[in-house]
Amino acid sequence: MPELYIGLMSGTSLDGVDGVLADFSSSQPHVIAHASAPMPDALGAELLALNSSGADELHRAALAGNALMRVYAAVAGELLAGSSTPREAVRAVGAHGQTVRHRPQEFDGTGYTLQLCQPALLAELCGIDVVADFRSRDVAAGGQGAPLAPFFHRAMFGRAGETVGVLNLGGISNITLLRADGSQLGFDCGPANALMDAWCAEHKGQPYDMDGAWAASGNVLPALLDAMLADPYFTKAPPKSTGRDLFNRRWLDAHLAAIGPAAPADVQATLADLTARACSADVLRYQPDLRRLIVCGGGAFNRHVMGRLAALLPGAQVASSGDSGLPPLQVEATAFAWLARKAVLREKLHLQSTTGARGARVLGCIYPA
Template sequence: MPDLYIGLMSGTSLDGVDGVLVDFSASTPVVVQYACAPFPAKLRAELLALNTPGANELHRAALAGNGLMRAYAQVVTALVAGAGVAAASVRAIGAHGQTVRHRPQEFDGTGYTLQLCQPALLAELTGIAVVADFRSRDVAAGGQGAPLAPFFHQSWFGRPGETVGVLNIGGISNITLLRANGEMLGFDCGPGNSLMDSWCALHTGKPYDSEGAWAASGKVLPPLLENLMAEPYFSKPPPKSTGRDLFSQAWLQAHLSAFADAAPVDVQATLTELTARACSADVLRYQPDLRRLIVCGGGALNTHLMRRLADLLPHAQVASSADWSLPPLQVEATAFAWLARKTVLGEKLELQSTTGAKGARVLGCIYPA
């Protein structure tokens, strides 16, 4: 009998919603259907604006959350229609929501992480139970609230007796190290696609640098790269997580102030190199003997970035998650379907090695259909 869950993910890249319908009835889960939808331009602009303080934020955030749920519901409709299944046969939807602030352990020692999500509305729109708010319990338990995908990475990509790295390059990049001895380490490396995408949009009008071709046509600016790599976050030990709160356009512009004459294409080349260097440096720092690195997220589709990762990690096989039966744009959504199932089953996750939380916790809240 099928054991169906839906996972929905909209990441810091703000390029839209990825959704999967997953059957967990067999020992190896199967992605039955995939669907995606770009954000309407107005919603995307508002979600981006809400990453920084502004007027009337509470009102705007509530309405943006409603709009986000309508976009989520459209993807859910496409998933069940495409798979030819009834909504009632899906046990739950795992909805990550849209991160607009991420400040764990700051201010009062606990801090917060904020994902715009209206799970009650999503349950009403779809007629399916919704699991949401995955990160808050982790933050309450003293953790970073992110990354959470490493637990799924361990389930899907882990191999007994083999050390495997999983690098997700979305708007922010995060690394999971699945060690041969069973230990796991996971944390955010730093910027992924977010700075590259916004710079590309500003100077070319395109939402992203397809295959990294624009960056590949420029040259890296070593003084600018050194300036960017001097950011203290990069040398901070894990557990650690980050987001647009730090790696924003304001952060970039502050570093570019001394490089006003730089050609935009060379800045793009340097931003791509920044992502490659930050990720590879973490691999070399925490698993220098790594032989296999699986890359997922939109960054796995950036040919130039993948080539630079391979150059910087010559002893590792750098390959797309597609080679492991899960296309790059489906990994994060599948992770939240997997997490939703854990919540429904009441299963705790051992969080210490990734988020630094005090112990095992059940993550997420359930909104019945």
């Protein structure tokens, strides 16, 4: 009998919402349907603005959460309609929400992570139980609250007796190392599409650098690259996680100011190389014998970054997750469908090796329809 869950994800890139309808009745997840919706321009701008303190931000955040849930509900509706699936057949919807602040372990020792999400509204709109707030329990248990996808990566991409790397290139990059002995390591590497997309939008009027062609036309600026890579985050030992709280336009502008005028294409080339070098350095530091790196997220379509990763990791086969059975834009949404199922079944995840949490915990809160 099918075991159906919906996963909905809007990532740091702020480019849109991805959703999947997945069946978990067999040993490996099976995606029945995939749907996506672009982020409305005004909502995307507001979500980006809410990454920083501003006037009346509690009011604005609440309304932005409502608006985001309407986009989520539309994607869920498209999944059901496109697959001719009645909503009663779906056990739950896993809704990640939009991260606007991520400061684990800071300030009072516990810190916080904040995803804008109105799960009660989403349950009302969809008529399906909703699981949300996946990260807070991990933070409460002393963890980073991110990344959470590594647990799903093992279920989807793990192979007995083989070491496999899974690299997600979303707004932020994160790596999962699934080791042959059954252990795993996962953490955020640094910025990926967030900075590249912002720079491309400003200078080219395009939401992203198609295939990385603009970056490929420029020349890497060694002084800028070295200065950015000198940020302490890159050499900090895991568990660690990051986001726009650190890697934002202010961070980039500070480095640009230090080197003086630069051609926009050269800055784009340097940002692309920053992503490739940070990720490859983490692979070489923690799994130098890696032979297979599976890449997902929007960055998997950036041919220039993929080429740089392959050049920097000559011993590894670098390939899209599509070659391993799940297209790049479906991986994270499927991960949150998988996490929703774990919450419904009250199954604990052993988080310590990835987030640093004190022990196994059930992640997510359930909002009945």
